[in-house]
Amino acid sequence: xxxxxxxxxxxxxxxxxxxxxxSTNPASPAPGNPGGMPPGTKQSAPGVPAPRQTNQPDLxxxxxxxxxxxxxxxxxKLAAQKASGRAVKEFAxxxxxxxxAANDRLSALAKAGGIAPADRPNEEHKAMRVRLEQSDGAQxxxxxxxxxxxxxxxxxxxxxxxxxxxxxxxxxNFASDVLPTVLSHLRMAQAIAxxxxxxxxxxxxxxxxxxxx
Amino acid sequence: MSKRLRxxxxxxxxxxxxxxxxxxxxxxxxTYRPLPTLPFDAVKALDEAQKPQxxxxxxxxxxxxxxxxxxxxxxxIMSGGRKPVQGGVRVKLPAGVTWDSLSAMSPxxxxxxxxxxxxxxxxxxxxxxxxxxxxxxxxxxxVGRQELRNIRRFDVDFDLPDRFTPEFPPPIFLxxxxxxxxxxxxxxxxxKNYYQLMVGLLTPVQMEGLRLLLTPFPQEEFxxxxxxxxxxxxxxxxxxxxxxxxxxxxxxxxTPDVRPQxxxxxxxxxxxxxxxxxxxxxxxxxxxxxxxxxQFEQRTAYFNGDHVSAQRKGVNLPxxxxxxxxxxxxxxxxxxPPAPKLNPLGRLDPSxxxxxxxxxxQVFLGKGQCGQCHTPQTSFLDxxxxxxxxxRFYNIGQTVNGLVALPDGxxxxxxxxxxxxxxxxxxxGRLLTLADTVxxxxxxxxxxxxxxEKDSLVAYMLTL
Numbered sequence: 001x002x003x004x005x006x007x008x009x010x011x012x013x014x015x016x017x018x019x020x021x022x023s024t025n026p027a028s029p030a031p032g033n034p035g036g037m038p039p040g041t042k043q044s045a046p047g048v049p050a051p052r053q054t055n056q057p058d059l060x061x062x063x064x065x066x067x068x069x070x071x072x073x074x075x076x077k078l079a080a081q082k083a084s085g086r087a088v089k090e091f092a093x094x095x096x097x098x099x100x101a102a103n104d105r106l107s108a109l110a111k112a113g114g115i116a117p118a119d120r121p122n123e124e125h126k127a128m129r130v131r132l133e134q135s136d137g138a139q140x141x142x143x144x145x146x147x148x149x150x151x152x153x154x155x156x157x158x159x160x161x162x163x164x165x166x167x168x169x170x171x172x173n174f175a176s177d178v179l180p181t182v183l184s185h186l187r188m189a190q191a192i193a194x195x196x197x198x199x200x201x202x203x204x205x206x207x208x209x210x211x212x213x
Numbered sequence: 214m215s216k217r218l219r220x221x222x223x224x225x226x227x228x229x230x231x232x233x234x235x236x237x238x239x240x241x242x243x244t245y246r247p248l249p250t251l252p253f254d255a256v257k258a259l260d261e262a263q264k265p266q267x268x269x270x271x272x273x274x275x276x277x278x279x280x281x282x283x284x285x286x287x288x289x290i291m292s293g294g295r296k297p298v299q300g301g302v303r304v305k306l307p308a309g310v311t312w313d314s315l316s317a318m319s320p321x322x323x324x325x326x327x328x329x330x331x332x333x334x335x336x337x338x339x340x341x342x343x344x345x346x347x348x349x350x351x352x353x354x355x356v357g358r359q360e361l362r363n364i365r366r367f368d369v370d371f372d373l374p375d376r377f378t379p380e381f382p383p384p385i386f387l388x389x390x391x392x393x394x395x396x397x398x399x400x401x402x403x404x405k406n407y408y409q410l411m412v413g414l415l416t417p418v419q420m421e422g423l424r425l426l427l428t429p430f431p432q433e434e435f436x437x438x439x440x441x442x443x444x445x446x447x448x449x450x451x452x453x454x455x456x457x458x459x460x461x462x463x464x465x466x467x468t469p470d471v472r473p474q475x476x477x478x479x480x481x482x483x484x485x486x487x488x489x490x491x492x493x494x495x496x497x498x499x500x501x502x503x504x505x506x507x508q509f510e511q512r513t514a515y516f517n518g519d520h521v522s523a524q525r526k527g528v529n530l531p532x533x534x535x536x537x538x539x540x541x542x543x544x545x546x547x548x549x550p551p552a553p554k555l556n557p558l559g560r561l562d563p564s565x566x567x568x569x570x571x572x573x574x575q576v577f578l579g580k581g582q583c584g585q586c587h588t589p590q591t592s593f594l595d596x597x598x599x600x601x602x603x604x605r606f607y608n609i610g611q612t613v614n615g616l617v618a619l620p621d622g623x624x625x626x627x628x629x630x631x632x633x634x635x636x637x638x639x640x641x642g643r644l645l646t647l648a649d650t651v652x653x654x655x656x657x658x659x660x661x662x663x664x665x666e667k668d669s670l671v672a673y674m675l676t677l
Contacts, residue, residue, distance in 0.1 A: 023270075024269040024273055025270070025273065026270050026271070026273055026274035026337075026613055026614040029615075030270065030340070030341055030342060030614050030615030031263045031266065031340065031342065031615075033343040034251065034255075034260055035247075035249040035250070035251060035343075035440065036247050036249065036250055037259075038251075039250060039251055039252075039255075043259075046258075046262035046263050047260075047262070047263050056240070057240070057242070060240045064239075156610075157239060157243070158239060160473050160474075160475045160476050160617050161239055161240070161243045161475070163475040163612055163615065164341065164342055164473050164474030164475030164476075164615065165242055165243070165342070165473065165474060176611075176612035176617075179611075179612065179617060180608055180609065180611055181610075183609055183610040184608075
């Protein structure tokens with residue numbers, strides 16, 4: 001068997017079985033609006049692009065989601081080493097684990113769908129990384145958690161975008177699966193940020209607190 | 214480093230981050246409606262091929278969530294005398310719990326064990342990814358018969374069974390002619406019949422307002438471009454296609470106020486009865502006048518809150534100083550249906566009400582706390598928005614039939630006058646009966662009402 005055929009059959013195995021795309025189960029991915037497909041798109045079911053048929057929303061999603069996933073794991077590893085607060089360290093461990101697993105699943109889906117995933121974080125992530133590398137102690141924790149809040153807000157919007165505008169049933173299914181987790185990460189990061197802010201406030205001497213009002 | 218310097222540095226850091234956050238934004242169609250890429254015929258063929266599956270999915274969802282059987286309440290009829298009112302709790306319970314055992318649990322426990330009845334979480338559109346206006350068949354047929362105008366879509370049908378929608382056509386009550394009662398003659402008001410039905414009842418200004426409210430204008434799914442969901446080039450939609458006879462026919466839509474698409478919640482058409490007493494309009498927008506809402510309903514709700522798309526399809530901009538006030542003045546004379554058991558302060562007259570209804574009023578004003586938001590003296594409104602925080606009871610972010618269930622946030626208090634006439638309930642129509650709303654508020658407000666108290670509340674609401 002030549003390598004291409006082997007890859008193609010693997011791709012089929014990983015891809016939406018037609019049953020998923022066609023499902024009448026409300027928990028399965030819902031059909032998209034067929035109005036937005038490029039002309040000539042081959043379809044596995046009406047309005048569902050066949051494997052390796054590219055379309056704009058799914059491409060945009062894969063690219064942004066994989067770049068963010070890679071960055072999440074990188075930042076997580078950095079924070080697991082450098083963070084000083086216990087809650088921040090634990091949060092970082094969790095990011096490495098959860099985003100690592102999601103990245104693997106998404107990359108497999110992307111490859112099976114014939115879409116190249118991002119292989120590196122984007123410019124914004126790179127700038128963030130520089131900032132994180134240059135900060136220490138409480139300042140690091142603050143920068144990491146603030147960055148995580150924004151990153152998870154963006155991820156939540158991106159996943160919702162794919163659920164509504166995407167056309168590839170497997171990718172939509174992926175997005176639906178991970179969205180609740182991303183929203184719970186967001187709540188965790190916000191809670192940690194609030195705790196750190198309260199701590200900082202408690203550390204400021206009472207006299208200063210008055211003056212800062 | 215001094216603490217203050219550190220704080221200053223942190224703040225500067227946050228500023229940097231905000232600028233950097235512009236690097237990788239979402240594609241434009243996360244906010245704007247994309248132009249179609251396929252020709253109309255191809256989209257129509259695909260939509261039609263998907264339709265059976267689309268309808269089956271929603272049917273399966275409704276059956277999972279609700280008991281859809283025909284169980285009318287004995288001796289209760291809607292105000293026009295045309296339709297019985299469905300009774301009983303229709304939201305299905307998860308296995309192993311009762312309404313009482315559920316209300317004894319804390320919100321955390323219900324959330325962690327996944328026990329919130331599915332019928333309480335937001336109700337999706339039949340086809341969330343496309344969304345848009347969907348009319349019930351009775352409305353489609355009657356508009357077709359009278360006007361030869363087509364408001365049927367080829368991609369989706371209306372989803373709820375007829376028995377859970379308002380009577381059709383709804384009666385019309387005018388504040389200017391309380392002596393006449395229902396002035397609809399049992400007909401649906403359209404551009405064809407409005408004049409002969411209303412001449413002698415309305416002022417010239419109201420008549421012109423009515424004409425405008427019945428004039429079709431292009432809309433997102435019903436227009437002349439290739440980006441539409443009606444098989445023929447459509448003349449568009451009128452205000453009263455949804456607000457049938459100034460009430461509602463339960464036509465639904467997606468909120469224009471939210472993006473991206475998967476997060477847009479469903480909107481059940483509200484009644485325009487009693488608009489004269491409302492200070493804020495729209496479940497989320499809190500527009501401050503009927504005039505504002507009238508203008509914006511055409512500008513944005515017709516087009517999903519997308520003025521860019523509206524420009525392409527043929528937006529109608531009613532003249533603010535002339536046409537809009539006439540449309541508003543017409544809406545402002547639509548009355549609630551008569552409630553013979555209520556006194557001028559909105560309280561039950563003990564000489565007319567039954568023991569059970571009076572008991573219900575006690576619960577409403579006392580243990581149930583309903584009256585804190587639904588103030589009897591001001592048409593059961595408080596002209597406020599409230600966050601009922603339903604998300605205490607479930608894990609947010611689950612996708613059901615394409616809708617991502619997110620917190621509802623603040624929603625305007627809806628009136629309870631004439632409430633038996635306007636199922637389904639809540640802003641998205643997720644509850645089918647008044648008994649459902651009692652179970653909903655019992656849980657959300659942590660009331661621990663007894664069965665007797667619940668039954669009396671329903672009996673009371675039927676008198677409003």
